[in-house]
Amino acid sequence: MTTESKGQRPQTADLEDPLYYLKNMDTVVSWVTSHHGDLLTANEQSRLDNFFKLSVAARGLLTRMVMRTGELFRVDKLNYPELPDSVGYALAELIESNWLQSSPLLGIDDLFRLVTLTELRPVFANLLTELGLPKNLSKSRMREVLTEHFPEPQRLQEWLGDGAPAMVRLRDMPLFDRIRLMFFGNLRQSWTDFVLVELGYQQYEQVTFSTDSRAFHQRADVDCYLQMHHCRQWLDEGVAAVEVWPEVPGPLANPWLTSRRDRLLLELGRQAERQGERELALEVLAASNHREARLKQLRLLERMKRFGEAWKIARHWHAGDLSDAEAQGLARILKRLAPKMGAAPPAVDTPPPIREFTLTLPKPEIASVELAAQQHLETEEAPVFYVENTLINSLFGLLCWQTIFAAIPGAFFHPFHVGPADLMREDFVERRQQAFDQCFALLRGGDYRQRILETWREKHGIANPFIVWPVLSEDLLIMAMDCIPAHHLERLFERLLNNLKEHRSGFPDLIRLHPNTAGPGPLYEMIEVKGPGDRLQDHQRRWLAFFAREGMPASVCYVRWQADGDSE
Structure with a gap:
């Protein structure tokens, strides 16, 4: 082609x-x-x-x-x-x-x-x-x-x-289902969603297409996908996991289909355990390379009191390259297993302290707790923006736009992709490592600002999985790049790429910028806002711990509402 x-x-x-x-x-x-x-x-x-x-x-x-x-x-x-x-x-x-x-x-x-x-x-x-x-x-x-x-x-x-x-x-x-599958590369997107809605309401990046761009390279790939889809439907309909397992295709040579098979096996393992088929669940989870399958396998072995097997697998896995969530989950399992094995659990880094402060504010009639905190904290010299997961993701998406939309095999197979089909696959970064290295070199060389602003102007409004255009202004981008050091952006982007599925969320709600302040240090602060009765979630704690380890300014703001007659 x-x-x-x-x-x-x-x-x-x-x-x-x-x-x-x-x-x-x-x-x-x-x-x-x-x-x-x-x-x-x-x-x-x-x-x-x-x-x-x-x-x-x-x-x-x-x-x-x-x-x-x-x-x-x-x-x-x-x-x-x-x-x-x-x-x-x-x-x-x-x-x-x-x-x-x-x-x-x-x-x-x-x-x-x-x-x-x-x-x-x-x-x-x-x-x-x-x-x-x-x-x-x-x-x-x-x-x-x-x-x-x-x-x-x-x-x-x-x-x-x-x-x-x-x-x-x-x-x-069945023919129209096959067409839909070959076009989208999945059966999750329905005709109604796509034909009636998506095409008319988004602009899409133009990507070069070739025979390698296709989701499927031979008819057997399509048949294999349809078979896995039917297996998942059977699970959703309550068919016993022991009956579905023989129908699952064996190990595949196609990496994209392999990732889908791994997700299917994860769900099959879950269902098998719920149905009391624990041995089957262990077999299925061991056959899946999905990240979540490893933790589920260890927890099931614990429940079955097969501590020796769990300890051996956990110690071997502990020596590998883990995401923060995997490391956290594995550390908890090793801590529980160690006394049963008469061993000391592996040393775990003590999380650094997280800065906290409390505000007592009048309770707004309509506005959210985040907006109430934003309005209280911002000043003319230090504006505060409610950005949550949008700002850092957007800066990354603009810097690495060409890499995200690189026409590599199996990434794009029709003209209406919001992002690459392999975005959440574990080899997403590996397949683009050289291109990402070039993007990061711009951060170290100082040319990143020009790249980000040029991309914002050229691509504005085009769908990108990292960018929410309505909340992203050119003024905010410029001010953020004035205040956030390039080496901080580099570390943020590196962590983002370590596990895109987990790390695209969990960022603090607010960012306070100090564009008119002179000084060698960071001119920004990220602030997570928690209202009465709310508490930090695990993925938020992991980001805050990362900020603390890296020396990046971040804090948690606990908001209390004033009682009648109280003052702050």
């Missing part, structure tokens, strides 16, 4: 267009057939070619049905006045083209999902009377009672009689 020019890139539809959802669906289908055609069977390719041969009305109605829940539809409930032709005309075309099946068979669960209680009661009144049951049973109770009497599916006319509304079934939902 070659790089696409700006004019060739698919464009989002104008939300003022009543058929914008169809144009967005056309974009998705066109992209998949163009960029993933080798992963489609001849029959699938033929069906998609046929999709574009449908009239606008038929294609629009089909799109609406694909976006709705389920595959069965009552014709009398299909009402889309924006279609250029009647629904009846579009339905006839879709049935003739084999996209819809008319008069499908319905099981009793389908019947009760699609038909109202008012419609059902006269149909089953006589049977309920014969069974000695009242005619005014609830819908759920009626379905429960009648299930054993109607084991076989029937057409709606056979259920309700000649006056029954027409019914159709969507034939190709």
Whole structure:
């Protein structure tokens, strides 16, 4: 595949267009057939070619049905006045083209999902009377009672009689699911979320696409993903973990699919333990390389009183490279295990003291405790900003924009990504290490300010997983860079990259800046605000401990509300 020019890139539809959802669906289908055609069977390719041969009305109605829940539809409930032709005309075309099946068979669960209680009661009144049951049973109770009497599916006319509304079934939902998967690289994003909302409301960075950019490189990858998706659905539906485990694909060569398999195994291990299958849970958790799986495995071994095994695994893991959360959790486990093993727990660094102070303020009628503290603390010489997780993340996102959106294999596979698909994978930094090193060199060389401001001006409004544009002004960026030393930013960014999933949150609520103060030290202070009854969470404590170790000014402000007649 070659790089696409700006004019060739698919464009989002104008939300003022009543058929914008169809144009967005056309974009998705066109992209998949163009960029993933080798992963489609001849029959699938033929069906998609046929999709574009449908009239606008038929294609629009089909799109609406694909976006709705389920595959069965009552014709009398299909009402889309924006279609250029009647629904009846579009339905006839879709049935003739084999996209819809008319008069499908319905099981009793389908019947009760699609038909109202008012419609059902006269149909089953006589049977309920014969069974000695009242005619005014609830819908759920009626379905429960009648299930054993109607084991076989029937057409709606056979259920309700000649006056029954027409019914159709969507034939190709698995194909549309496969398209959605190949386009997004996941099945978490639904057609409704994407076609109706996301395309029209965001601007996206333009990334170069090649065959390596795709989420899937062979059809077996798509099949494997779908199999794992079905396994997760079975778990969500309550299928026993012991039945799901044999259906999970084995170890994979594809790193991206491997990360998804690791998450599936984490959930499978959780479910197995809840269902009393502890040995299975241990086996599954040991097979997962997900960070959370390691701690869960150790805690389960503890509960099973297999202290020797837990101690051996924990000591081996303790010698590795850990995130702060992993180190904290592992230290707690080793502390509990040590007495049982007759050993001393590994030495743990004593957390440095965290600076604290208390404010007693009038209780505001509307404003939050953070805003009340902000208004009290700020002065003309030292403005205070309510930034929480936005400022440091945004400075990082602007400095490293080109690295975040680098077109490396498996990172981007369609034109509407907010961020790289591998952002939360453990090898995210490793695969971009040289580029991140170059970004950090700008901090040490002093050119970072120009890079950040140029990126802010050039990319303003374009989606980035680290940036919340509405709270980020150019004046705030300039003032922050005037007050926060570059070597502090470097250490903050290094910790951020150590574990993006954990470390993108937990920053203090406020930052107080001193732009007009001369001096060699930091001209800023981060302040975490806690109202009455609130307390620090673990991820906040870890950030505050980091600030204290690094000599970065940070504190916790405990706010109390004044009683009547009290003064501060």
